[in-house]
Amino acid sequence: MTAPSGRWIEQWDPEDETFWNRTGERIARRNLLFSVLSEHIGFSIWTMWSVLVLFMGPEYGLTPADKFLLTSMVTLVGAVVRIPYTFAVAVFGGRNWTVISAALLxxxxxxxFAVMEPGTxxxxxxxxxxLAGIGGGNFASSMTNINAFFPLRKKGWALGLNAGGGxxxxxxxxxVALAIIGASGGPRVLLGLYIPLIVAAAVLAALYMDNLASVRNDTGAARDAARDxxxxxxxxxxxGTFGSFIGYSFAFGQVLQNQFDxxxxxxxxxxxxxxLLGSLIRPVGGRLADRHGGARITLWNFVAMGVATAVLIVASMRQSLxxxxxxxxxxxxxxxxxxxSTYKMIPGIFxxxxxxxxxxDEAADAxxxxxxxxxMGLIGAVGALGGVGINLAFRQSFLSYGSGTGAFVAFLxxxxxxxxxxxxxxxxxxxxRADGAGPAPAEKPQLSYADV
Structure with missing residues (x-):
């Protein structure tokens, strides 16, 4: 039985199928829905400067290098705050922190909205x-919170939906920016549209989400994970994967403007x-990893990323839009x-x-x-730092060569x-071996990560 007290649930056992089928699934799905909403808006606010810089013409007095530095710093903050956001759920409660983190947006x-004008x-x-970097932290706290609501057999689907929705x-x-630019609107119109959406996300989280009393901040687990x-x-x-995704999300429009006019x-x-396509296909990467092994899919995916980057170098040199x-x-x-595929590897490795x-059995699962x-919290935070490197590389490439070709060579x-x-x-x-110390002794079964 659950015993809500000020939106706190004192008992939660999703692994109990009777409990799950009777009340657990309904509660978990409700929390997932409003968690996705908050995380979705958080991602939008985190990446809003990738859009705002498109509005900032010559009258703003910013060089391409200035814009790449600006988006680099936004990405950096978003990566760093993921670490405290990961543990905030256990300190404040999942519902409470979702309300707080949404309102902070x-x-x-x-x-x-206040400073977006020429002359600033x-x-x-x-x-x-x-300040916009705090939107990047919502992903970490949302994933940590939803992970606690679902049984092990449902986590892949729930976390995949949560991550994709964000x-x-x-x-x-x-x-939205495309529609506003097409209608001859300015950046303040875009910002004005999101202010009521943020308020709605915070209010809905307060009304319909729950805290789990069973969630506790295990700093020992974080210490042990950091030592591995x-x-x-x-x-x-x-x-290499998410860092590229978020870095290119910030930089794509600027590269098109600066290199292809x-x-x-x-x-x-x-x-x-x-x-959009990169977000929608993320669950497919997980599904392929389930079937063929995350390490194998990740390996061939990096091969394909290298080929695509080589084509980009050729296109950049030939100025083929x-x-x-x-x-x-x-x-x-x-x-x-x-x-x-990489996120699928993590639980398999451990x-x-x-x-x-x-x-x-249960001891291994635990x-x-x-x-x-x-x-996952540490990996998500460090991975996002790749977005900083992407934008700094583009900044230096445009300063040195006037194009993004040099950056693409570095990415390759x-x-x-x-x-x-x-x-x-x-x-x-x-x-x-599991401890990374070298090859497993011949008399013992060799530990393989190929299928993780």
């Missing part, structure tokens, strides 16, 4: 842009396509596939480690859930390293 939105200094835009906030705000080499290896691979409207017509746009959209799709330690849950090298790491750690034979 008013701060960067109202601030941007770059330092002011930078300061206000930094990621789609990127193309949605770009589509696989947490940092997967963080690096997630830089697209107008804001012309850029907005295509910038939303890549993030059509080829460049198609290759960039394909690269977005591949980042989405990689997001799904489950394999549990078996290597001699744990079985070990895997404990460490993978903590690792990065994907090659990601591919090599995936093969060496998770697919090479003999497989490494």
């Amino acid at each position: 008013l701060v960067p939105t109202v601030a941007a 200094s770059f330092s002011t835009f930078l300061l206000v842009g930094l 990621n789609i906030g990127v193309p949605v705000i770009q589509l 080499a696989h947490t940092w290896i997967m963080s690096f691979l997630y830089i 697209r107008t804001p409207l012309e850029a907005a017509y295509v910038t939303f396509v890549g993030p 059509a080829l460049f746009t198609v290759a960039f959209v394909v690269l977005f799709v591949l980042t989405g596939l990689g997001n799904g 489950q394999a480690k549990a078996h290597a330690l001699g744990l079985r 070990y895997g859930r404990r460490l993978s849950g903590a690792a 090298a990065c994907y090659a390293v990601c591919l090599a790491v995936t093969w060496a750690v998770y697919l090479r034979r003999p497989a490494v």
Whole structure:
């Protein structure tokens, strides 16, 4: 039985099928719905500066390098705040923190509304842009919260839906911007539309979501996950996938404007396509990983990302807008596939480690859930830092060469390293031991991560 007390549920056992079928599933789905809404708007606010810079013409006095630096810093804040947001659910409660984190989105939105006009200094835009980074933290707290509501057999679907619903906030705000630009509206119209949506998300979370008393902040799990080499290896691979997704989401429109002389409207017509397809295909990456193994899908996905990036280099050098746009959209799709396959690997890796330690059945499941849950927060935060690198690389490339070609060469090298790491750690034979100390002894069964 559950005993709500001030929107707190004192007893929650989703693994009990009788409880789940009687009341648990209905409550969990309701919380998932309003969690997705809040996270979706959080992603939109986090990435709103990728749209606002398209409105900022010569009268704003900002160079392309200034704009790339601005979006880099927004991405940086969004990555850093994911760490405290991961643990805020246990401190405040899932429903309470969703209300707080949604309401906090008013701060960067109202601030941007106030300063968005020619004559505002770059330092002011930078300061206000930094505030928008808090929208990136909503993903971490939302995933942590929803993870606690669903049984193990349902987590993949629930977390995939939660993540996809949030990621789609990127193309949605770009589509809204396209409509506003097409109607000759300004950036304040866009910001004004989101202010009531933020209020609605906070109010709905307060009315319809719940806190789980059973959720507690296990700092020991975070410490143990941080000490495990696989947490940092997967963080690096997630830089290559999600870091690319969020970095390109910020940079695509600016590259089209600065390298191909697209107008804001012309850029907005295509910038939303890549993030939209990349968001929608994320669950497909997870499904393919379920069927063929996350490490295998991740490996071949990095191969494909390298090929797409090589095509982008050719298109950039030849100034072929059509080829460049198609290759960039394909690269977005591949980042989405990689997001799904890499996140699928995380629980599989720690489950394999549990078996290597001699744990079985419920003990192995508990070990895997404990460490993978903590690792996901750290991996999500570090992975988002890739978006900072993407925008800084574009900034330097345009400063040095006047185009994004140099940046794409650097990205190609990065994907090659990601591919090599995936093969060496998770697919090479003999497989490494769970503690990462080297090949498993011949007399013991070798631990393989190929199917994680």
